[in-house]
Amino acid sequence: RWAAGQFGRRFDLRAFAGLADLHARITVPVRLVWGADDPFFPLPWAREMVAGFGGPADLHVVERGTLFVHEEFPRDVADALRPVLR
Numbered sequence: 001r002w003a004a005g006q007f008g009r010r011f012d013l014r015a016f017a018g019l020a021d022l023h024a025r026i027t028v029p030v031r032l033v034w035g036a037d038d039p040f041f042p043l044p045w046a047r048e049m050v051a052g053f054g055g056p057a058d059l060h061v062v063e064r065g066t067l068f069v070h071e072e073f074p075r076d077v078a079d080a081l082r083p084v085l086r
Contacts (some may be wrong), residue, residue, distance in 0.1 A: 001047065001068060008052055014034075019049075020052050023052045023053050023054070024037035024054050026053050026054050026055060027054040028055055029037060029055060029057070030053050030056070030057040030058075030060055031057070031060055031084040032049070032057070032058070032059045032060070033060045033062065033070070033077050033079065033080045034046045034049060034059060034060070034061050034069065035061075035062055035064075035065025035066045035067060035072070036061050036063050036064065037065065037066050038066050038067050038069070039066060039067065040067045041067070041080075043061065047059060060080040060084065062076045062080070
């Protein structure tokens with residue numbers, strides 16, 4: 001909980017302004033792994049973001065996952081990333 005609080009206290013929302021340009025320059029395969037119930041970065045936002053990458057990109061949704069889906073469902077996240085990382 002402390003780490004989650006630190007993230008929220010230190011995260012600069014102005015960083016979002018440059019994400020679209022940055023994503024467009026990424027040409028390697030990208031797989032976004034997203035929590036379906038993420039309250040901070042809603043799933044519809046993630047779905048729109050996939051199209052903005054410069055190379056192939058897709059989205060894997062972990063049902064019941066939230067902001068820290070990698071901590072909540074580590075096996076699901078690992079299974080989703082393994083094919084891309086090979």
